[in-house]
Amino acid sequence: MQDDMPTALNLPMMDPLPEATQKYFDICQDKLGMVPNVLQAYAFDAEKLNSFTALYNDLMLGNSALTKLEREMIAVAVSSVNKCFYCLVAHGAAARSLSGDPALGEALVMNYKVAKITDKQRAMLDFAVKMTKESGSMEEADREALRAQGFTDRDIWDIASVAAFFNMTNRVASATDMRPNTEYHAQAR
Numbered sequence: 001m002q003d004d005m006p007t008a009l010n011l012p013m014m015d016p017l018p019e020a021t022q023k024y025f026d027i028c029q030d031k032l033g034m035v036p037n038v039l040q041a042y043a044f045d046a047e048k049l050n051s052f053t054a055l056y057n058d059l060m061l062g063n064s065a066l067t068k069l070e071r072e073m074i075a076v077a078v079s080s081v082n083k084c085f086y087c088l089v090a091h092g093a094a095a096r097s098l099s100g101d102p103a104l105g106e107a108l109v110m111n112y113k114v115a116k117i118t119d120k121q122r123a124m125l126d127f128a129v130k131m132t133k134e135s136g137s138m139e140e141a142d143r144e145a146l147r148a149q150g151f152t153d154r155d156i157w158d159i160a161s162v163a164a165f166f167n168m169t170n171r172v173a174s175a176t177d178m179r180p181n182t183e184y185h186a187q188a189r
Helices: 019-032 037-042 046-061 068-082 085-099 102-114 119-137 140-148 153-176
Strands: none
Touching: 019 037, 019 046, 037 046, 037 085, 037 153, 046 068, 046 153, 068 085, 068 102, 068 119, 068 153, 085 102, 085 153, 102 119, 119 140, 119 153, 140 153
16 A cells, blocks of 8 residues: 555545535644545545545534543444554544543553443443444343443433444445554654
8 A cells, every 4th residue: 555545445535625525624634733544535435525524523523421532432442342453543542632541542442441441431332342242142231231320322322323333434444454644643642
């Protein structure tokens, strides 16, 4: 794969980018100091990029009782099971940044069970990981374990939705050899 390509696939970005896409990329550059490679990877098709970003923004940034950090924790725990290099690096950096704790980000990447998190967060990650490893065996007891920790049914929906999203994106990233931006490696350390 060429160093300037976000994936191993030869799917060049639209040229020129649609005005709305260019604005979005400019916002990313201003806020993050880069345009994430995942966005560049999807930029070969405006509809695919818009669908991806709309769902991502809703799940990860939209209204939810789950904190942004908790959603990033789910992303990292799921990505750890799936061994998704892109998401472990990118979302590990986000977990470090949001928590202010580099050790938390590293623990989540390696084994969330050693992370210094609350019992409620551990139950959330247990649910997301079980869903990732053996979704066909999910049952009422799994949902009850979350309710016992104070999660509402809406929270359970959000946990499942974030976990499902990252299971999908992990597989796309792995299948296309999507590479994280080098900037992520040094963030929040």
